Amino acid sequence: MDFKEVEKKWLKFWEEHPELYTAQNVSSRQKKYVLNEFPYPSGSGLHIGHTFSFTGGDVYARYWRMRGYNVMFPMGWDAFGLPTENYAIKMKRKPQEVAKENNDVFRNQMKRLAFSYDWSREVNTADPNYYKWTQWIFIKLFEKGLTEKKEMPINWCPSCKIGLANEEVVDGKCERCGTEVERRTISQWVVKITKYADRLIDGLKQTDFIEKVKMAQINWIGKSEGARVKFQISSRDVPRNVSTDFLEVFTTRPDTIYGVTFMVISPEHKIVEGLDSKEVKDYVKQARSKSDLERTELNKDKTGVFSGLYAINPVNNKEIPIWISDFVLASYGTGAIMAVPGHDERDFAFAKKFSLPIIEVIDKDGRMKDSEMINGMTKKESIKKIIDWLKEKGMGEGANSYHLRDWIFSRQHYWGEPIPMVKCPEHGWVPVAEDQLPVVLPEVEAYEPTDDGKSPLSKMTEWVKTTCPRCGKPAERETDTMPNWAGSDWYFLRYCDPYNDIVIANQELLKKWLPVDVYIGGDEHNTLHLLYSRFIYQFLWDLGMVPKEIPEPYFTRMSHGVILGTDNARMSKSKGNVIVPEIVADKYGVDVIRMYLMFMGPFEGTMAWNEKTLMGVKRFLDRLEKFVDEQINSQFASKQDNGLIINKMIKGVGEDVENFGFNTAIAKMMEGLNSLKEANKEEVETIIKLIAPLAPYTAEELWASCAKASEGSVHAQSWPKYDEAMLIETEINIPVAINGKVRGQLVVKEDAIKEAKELPKIKLWIEGKEIVKEIYIPGKMINFVIR
């Protein structure tokens, strides 16, 4: 078979028959929404990781289609983003043009790889008709008070010249380019995802995500249960300009409150502003100049300064000093802690360094001591008692705290969705009127980001100048754009109704298709895209824009694995170990690369590319083709044996594909073919159908060679049904064991135990011994326990 000719022929055929893969909005068949994370189309084309993940989704989608399901398997482009902008700058071209070219390249590559997408639903985040709705979501967030513009310190990447979200900073470095991030204070749009922290945790119960994904999200949100406690600032030495009467802290251990010997506040705490001792000012200045990375790297050696202030412990009225230290984070809890050096490592280290008192309040049995009202109580009892007491006195209450931070949503770049806001001198920030959406990204002369932290759009004075949507007076547009995640948060909704101009997507259509049954993607998105996306969905749910009966957008999440280079290292251009799917496809054919990727190992696994192993798959396809060729016209009448083999294949391959066990599905195909010596026409046709999801070209060609063309594409055939009766093996060989060790084999006829004892080998073992116990599990095994 000349695979190049075959591919050309069927590619054309499929192009002419898009209905093969169309998801039907009106259909009585059961729906199945299979989704692969849409790609960011870079200039270097589809890489092997895409090919791997997308092939898995494709095999799965094709299988369910053959099973008679109404399958939605869509594709689109996450087209906004920095690499395209950088490339455009380098080449002195328009990002719009570059992005379009990249999309076209990706689409053609996907078609060649036989991915059965419903192209009538293609979406593109950089299309104004799409980002109109991304902007609309932003306006709704603003109207509901979930976004506001704030001066805040952000992570600034000096290389990308862009502000980063917390999630985009890894080990103090820019996730994209690896440059160490700096701190800058810039006016930024902030989306209050923290308001949804509990919902984002609770909602996981309604999903079928694997434990790893759930835990990654739960850890990221980082909920801690505890209490907020107010400590009165002692009147003795308070400078006049310290306005706060109370210092509020968050603690997970209110039970240890009798062990508090000092307080610590972060250098950014607002009380610090009112302190003018030179020591304090010097310390704060020094702490401010450190980056986050420097602060956390210095965690062995604690630094700090005494503020000069004291606080009163509400439970025993003891006066304790308030210190300032940068080991207390301004961004967590209240930016202040009650220090219990007797039972907290960090507090202990600080107390040692500055010779502060250390008191223990828990005895060896874990019961409270030296703690007046809770002496002898357990941790749990004490926490409840203290919280109740504080509440009664108005000095505190039970409270939760989260690691999750609000989401910095502004980017100082060109190639993104314009934030649809206008600043009016009179009314402040006002959203663009809905009927004025989209705010189209204007074409500019220069896309280069600027060192002053302003978006290139700020230079477009004509575009910036506008009128206030509320009062009509002169006003200015927001010139920052949205982050990458904005467009990808909700794209799966748009596939359900890609051309709707009135709402984000029609309710009935959403009700029909949602939730996404299987969402296939990479682990790197478990705390980024997947969390943001669930948040936006929950927000839309609150607005009533998505169906009430569907509180979570994704049911199952499948993590695809990673393909390493032949050297067992991650593929990268600098290492020169990159495998290009196009080149492999040119050499061996698309079906071989698809089958090999699926055969390498488990779908979630990490596997190294090995071209020798690929040959095994190629040989299998060659053998299959030869077998079909030889057997299709044979007059062979099926035998019982064949029935068993074929039915086992149907059952095994189907079940494996349903569980993303593509490697074992292929193994079962191989095993079946190896054991078939000959086959009749019907059996041959069944085998072709079974291979169709995995090797779409080969299957189509073989199907046609069976003179089946009149029945249409093999991909439109129904998946073969297996006959349970044919799966029963007539001769069952069961093992006979002595003390759990297999010593013989038996074909059971009537009395299994009696027959087993008569086996010559077994006889030898039991002779002269006492049989203590006889275990017979019909169809499974026999075991004699002897002494």
Add this chain to the structure above:
RNA sequence: GCCGCCAUGGUGAAAUUGGUAUACACGCAAGACUUAAAAUCUUGUGCUCUCAACAAGCGUGGGGGUUCGAUCCCCUCUGGCGGCACCA
């Protein structure tokens, strides 16, 4: 440090509910075809002892437990991967 996951031949890996460990493939070895090689086909291939076969013993990271029986369940240790991390 906390949370989650994993450990099986020379290699990638299978094994449904606790019931024949190593399916399938690679690699390797021998043979067939060939002047020869490639390709293809056939056979063998966990380890130890043995010329070989039979038989036996050992064997799913180490140790222990439950069980007639453990890759699978429980305890513990070691090693590796991933997430979070001065988070009070």
